[in-house]
Amino acid sequence: MIVENSIDELKKRESAYKIIKDIIESDENIPLYDLTGLSGGFLASEDELSLLQTYIGPAIFEDKIQEVGKEHMGGEKIVPLNRTSSGILATILALVKKGDNVVHFLKAHPAHPSITRACDLVGANYEEFIDIDKFHIPENTSLVIITGSTMDHQVLDEETFKKVIEMAHEKDIPVFVDDASGARLRTAIFNQKPACELGADLAITSTDKLMKGPRGGLLAGREDLANLVKTKSNEFGLEAQAPIILAMINALKDYNPDNLRAAISKKDELFDLLNDSFDIFETTPTGVKVSKESLYNGVKSKVDTELSGTDLCFLWSMILLRDEKIITIPAVSMSGASTTIRFDLSANDANNLEIKEIFNKISDSFDLLIKVCVDTDKSRKIIYNE
Missing domain, CATH: 3.90.1150 (Aspartate Aminotransferase, domain 1)
Structure with a gap:
């Protein structure tokens, strides 16, 4: 090789x-042509750019990111992060301990490497499923993960999505959805509901995938769990800074699902x-x-x-x-x-x-x-x- x-x-x-x-x-x-679907962007006015100071920016933009983030993702609280991978890492650090089991359901292999790497980092046991008939949740499982749309844009159907959530909730285990591109593909193209509306406890999307946003992660979900993830992200410097939050807000306001259709x-x-x-x-x-x-x-x-x-x-x-x-x-x-x-x-x-x-x-x-x-x-x- x-x-x-x-x-x-x-x-x-x-x-x-x-x-x-x-x-x-x-x-x-x-001319250069970016056909990745991850082109991203940084939408900002001159007046907004003047607010990009370390503490002033987050103070100004916090309420707005909550508003537009919930509109896009649902959930009780929004947490902006510097990458989706950062949000995945912060979630696993916050909710999973050494020796715990983490099970993951997705449409097709492979899972995003940040998931397996984060599990390795905390010393968790990780298992991956693509067949709902074989999917099971062992004892001592602290987190169930669902991928809404794989890296190759293979989208999980809504019925299976809800079934995995129901199986996890029967055991009082939180469900975290890696919806990096799925937050738009599933909803705009496949007419599915946002992950939080389907019952997910936490979900994260990439703000540069299929929209004009910066490379960043936007996490949504239950306030108690979101607070744990936000705390962990602050401890390890995984949180989004003011420029990224500003660009996220404007990208979410600019997003139009008709462009995907x-x-x-x-x-x-x-x-x-x-x-x-x-x-x-x-x-x-x-x-x-x-x-x-x-x-x-x-x-x-x-x-x-x-x-x-x-x-x-x-x-x-x-x-x-x-x-x-x-x-x-x-x-x-x-x-x-x-x-x-x-x-x-x-x-x-x-x-x-x-x-x-x-x-x-x-x-x-x-x-x-x-x-x-x-x-x-x-x-x-x-x-x-x-």
Whole structure:
């Protein structure tokens, strides 16, 4: 493998940032297209920016984040954090002790790595389920976790969602929902209710996913549990600072679910084009994707390569970035994140490209991937921008 560990993933990410920087600073005015669906943003007026002092900002923005956060997420109390992963860590630190059991239900593997890492940190026993018929809650379980939408945008149905909550509450165990993108995908596309309305005790979402917000986490839920999480986040410096809270407020006010719904027709058009030439693509609620397994099988059907499915995803994402100026998640992802390549048509930059243009960029970059992947050394140089 070319990318073998977290250090390698860090090097890959830094290489991608170098390419992005060079594109932006180029005198040629080259366009860059972020199709990750995680584009985020920082909406703020000049008057609001003048309030971004260490203590004045939180004092001014606290009431507003409670108001707009509850409107978006439900729940009794809102806790803004500097990342969703921070909120997951703070929740597990607050509610789980060494030797406790944590059980997690999601639509498909894998879970976000921050969950398993947090459980390892506190010394908890962790178990993961994707089959409701096999799901069970052992004795000494202190937390049940549900993922509303996986990293690859596979959405859990509402009936199963409620069943897991009911099973946990029968044993008086709190339920925490990782609803990073699900808080919008589930509600806007699948017409589901917010997690707290379905009975979850706590839920967290990412304010940069499928909305124009900063990279941050917004936790909602029962006031008593939210206070425990907020206390723990303050102890470890995981809380959101005033600039992030301001940007969260404005992103939540700006959010319009119709923008997500509008991506559905565009994704169908792109998928139809791709499906005529490839057999590796699947649809997502707002775009198309290629898993590492599908990509590996698709490449191996054409050429012999020593690269793994993971390496192929990283290689293709770097080719897309370097040659086609398209940002996909594997190029810029944190270590342990899904390597699935997604083209999200709800992204703002998708409006700057015709569907045929996106198809051509995907097709041309795939042709280059096939040529390069037979040479491991050349592939390594592209992944690490050497």
